[in-house]
Amino acid sequence: MISERLKKVILAKLKLDEFDIHDVTLANEIPGWDSLNHISIIIAVEKEYNIRFKMPEVLKLKNIGELQKLVDSKIST
């Protein structure tokens, strides 16, 4: 389940008003999320939650659900 907080960060970074984001949504299915914006969004998420990803974690992300899981695991530790 994608939290409202994560959704808000992503949409704000992409300057989108609304977009239906699910666990299985792929980054490139969200308008504007391409290799150009990818890192800016990852960094914005890090900033919002005050966490830091490792390079292999960034490379491994396959969809938004995995990003949410990664964020959750970082917050809980």
Place this chain on the structure above:
Amino acid sequence: MLFNSANFLFLFLPAVLLLLYVVGTLKKQALIPLLLFIASMVFYYQSNPLFVPILLVSISINYLLSRAIINSFLCRRNIWFYAALLFNITYLAVFKYLNIFGLHLFSLLGISWSPVAISAPLGISFYTFIQIAYMIDIYSGDDDEKNPLFYALFVSNFAYLTAGPLVRYCQIKETLKGKLLGILSSENLAKGLTLFAVGLFKKAVIAQSLSEIVNPVFSAAALQVKLIYWETWIAVILYSFQIYFDFSGYSDMALGIGLMIGISIPWNFDSPYRADNIVDFWRRWHITLSNWIKDYLFTPVNYTLTRFGLGLNINSSIVSNAAYYGATLSSMFICGLWHGASMTFVLWGVSHGVLISINRLWTEFKNRLKLHIKSRFSCVLAQIVTFLSVTMTWVLFRSDNMATAKSIFASLSGSNGLYVPGRLLAVLGPLRPLLQKSGFFDAGNTAKNNVLPTQFDTGYILILLFISAFIVWALPNTKDIFEINGSSQNARMPGKIFGIGEWTPSIKWSCISAVLIVTAVLYAGTISEFIYFKF
């Protein structure tokens, strides 16, 4: 052994398929990976017996390193991972770049150096990149391969060993592990054979015909002959088509062979010249390489640079832009170097990095001014600009050295004059007297010797140009026709011109593949190497 050689077509491939069939009927499926591995080694041995041990050493050491990464933790795991990266980069550097770099380095130091008498092993860039990706993937937590035979087959399968596509373990592990697409299922065989036939036709008939016109012009440029403006433009545009038909033809053949032997190989091309910007071009051209560059170079470099910049408390928008341009230029520099250790390839890569950067600047400019141009005209114009930009970079790619490239660019820019040769005037009809009277095109002309062989008349060249352009821009591509993984999206199909729709096991498609194969075999008077074989 080349895919378009008689040995491969009439001996090797039928023998492999027959053995697969025998093993399948005897219900000895477990032998298939071993059979395919031996076949791959026989295939590779034919190119040069010395290359086989070089490949096997790379596979063995990488296998051991991958096991060490998987079986260790924390600090040791990192050490093994970086050792694996270092090993692969060094291995590639020694076999591919040592001679060239050694020559430059020693000449700088004033020491004489005689290059080592070994040519770069066929496909070394491909199998090294495949293994680097594998190491990064397993280090990031993806599935690994425990069985050394499966690992060796994953790296060395003859379908993609010599010139790609750059497969990833996760993309083919299911089909590698015996969950085959169906051993010699009649539908996959027929489909694979048709795909192979299309690729063979692209290579042996179209790319071959185009090369006969392109080669004399580039050879003359290498000898510093002053080239005629129009001939150079024609040759440069035809080369754009040649490299597309050559390499996408090769990839089609690889995918076709994959289907026949039951391995699902990812697509490598998707009508790249229909791209309306340079980023889109790289999503469609050599897709497996551009994904490799994006995932294993661009993203890590971009992330590291951004983190570094933010750590210095610099404005985040400046950091994000600087990191993007830095990552783009360095990734494309490596991409150029991967193709070869020469200034022409490096400049080719960097010029693509510059084009991608211009694309970002243009996109930001449009966003700032809230310009949203989406007319049919602007789309066609964008496609033409993208095609011409890519065509200009191919000049660097095709030239043997910088002097040749300079000579071609000089002629393209009109510095040898804009002389229109009589043979072209002859087909211009009513424009002819106008051009002749004006005398404009003769002014300042210094190049009057035709370089193109006289047996090719202008009509033939224009027909070739038209046919190539028609296939590239109007016909459905092989990905549209043969979507292999069962996710055919016919909405993409740009009109079913001449009834060429999705592939079905039908009389129509068997006739098409028969005609393509027979024409290609009859046409292939001289077997020519694939352009991408030298990488």
